[in-house]
Structures are given as structure tokens and as C-alpha cells.
Amino acid sequence: MNGIAADVPQGQTLDRRKVILSATAVALSLAVLVFVVLKYTLWAETTAADASRNRAVVDSETGEVILSFRIPEKSAYPWENPKTGRKTLYLPESCYWTKDGKAKLEPTYVILNLVLDKPGKTLCPDCGREVVVHNPMPPANLLQEAARAARK
Ligand SMILES: [Zn+2]
Structure with a gap:
């Protein structure tokens, strides 16, 4: 007995036990499927949440950068x-420019004046350019050049 109702020869009265067995088999495989999907979803969410909880921060007093x-x-x-022991860790913006107008792969992390309630524009201490909210990356060709230079 393989428990699949469709295997019952035609014309023969349906065996109730076979119907129940196949229903159980379907329910079981559905349960396993649901379990696997749920487990995978939970795992993926936990992993994503973990990753999103690690950030680069900068200490506004000491200038210390903690990358993760x-x-x-x-x-x-x-x-x-x-x-x-002081509450001085802020989320910085990233500046990928160098002094001579090229791109770099490791950014300078800068806390915006706006965040610190300081007046005026925020200037990058490394390249002197203005740093803004969601600070834009240098153009792609400059980044590619920086990546090529790094590989040498
Ligand atoms: Zn800069």
C-alpha cells in the first residue's frame, strides 16, 4: 500500500483507508514545507537584523572611529x-574623496555639524570638501580607477 488514492484501479470502490492515508501524507508534506519555509525566513531575517545592527560610528569627542x-x-x-563611558558615538557620513580630487576605497567618516547642533557646513577634515546628508559617492570611473590602483 503506497497511500496514494490515484493508484486505486478504476471501477473499484475507493478504499477509505487509502484516502485517509494519502490525506495524511499530503498534510505531512505540507507541514514539512511550511516548517522549512518558516525556518528559512526566520533565519534570513535574523541574519539581516544582525548585519544591520553593526555600523561604523565616530566619537564626537575623541574622533575615534569604530568600524563595526x-x-x-x-x-x-x-x-x-x-x-x-560617555554618550558620544554618532553615525557618520562617508567621504570617498582624496585631496587631489580622486576617489578612495576606504572612506573618511565625518559627523555632520547638523547632527552635533553646530552651525555651518560640514567640511571633510581629509579632503576639505563639503559633506552632506547621504553624502554622494564620487563618479563610478573614479571609483574604478581607485580599485585598479589598489590592485597594483
Ligand atoms: Zn573627504
Whole structure:
């Protein structure tokens, strides 16, 4: 008995047990499918959430850059620097320009004046260009040039 109702020869009365068995088999495989999908979805969400909780932050007092800071779950912004115990960690903007107008692959992280309630434009301490909210990347050809230079 393989439990598949469709295998019952035609003309023969349907065996109730076979129907129940095949229904059980379908329900079981559905349950397994749902379980696998749910488990995968949960896993994917957890992984994405983990990745999104690590950010580059800059200490507004010491200038320290922490490239992969784990954002605390229940903590007000700005976050506390574990080294100093002071709430001076801010999310920076990234500047990918060099002084001589080329692109670089490792950005300079800059906290905007706006974020710190300071007046005036924010200038990158490295290249002197203005840094803005969602600071734009240099053009693609300059980035490609930087990537080529890095490979040499
Ligand atoms: Zn810069």
C-alpha cells in the first residue's frame, strides 16, 4: 500500500483507508514545507537584523572611529562609547574623496555639524570638501580607477 488514492484501479470502490492515508501524507508534506519555509525566513531575517545592527560610528569627542559597532538594543542615541563611558558615538557620513580630487576605497567618516547642533557646513577634515546628508559617492570611473590602483 503506497497511500496514494490515484493508484486505486478504476471501477473499484475507493478504499477509505487509502484516502485517509494519502490525506495524511499530503498534510505531512505540507507541514514539512511550511516548517522549512518558516525556518528559512526566520533565519534570513535574523541574519539581516544582525548585519544591520553593526555600523561604523565616530566619537564626537575623541574622533575615534569604530568600524563595526554593535548598536545597543535599548539605548538612546548618541550611543555610549564603552572606552570613555560617555554618550558620544554618532553615525557618520562617508567621504570617498582624496585631496587631489580622486576617489578612495576606504572612506573618511565625518559627523555632520547638523547632527552635533553646530552651525555651518560640514567640511571633510581629509579632503576639505563639503559633506552632506547621504553624502554622494564620487563618479563610478573614479571609483574604478581607485580599485585598479589598489590592485597594483
Ligand atoms: Zn573627504
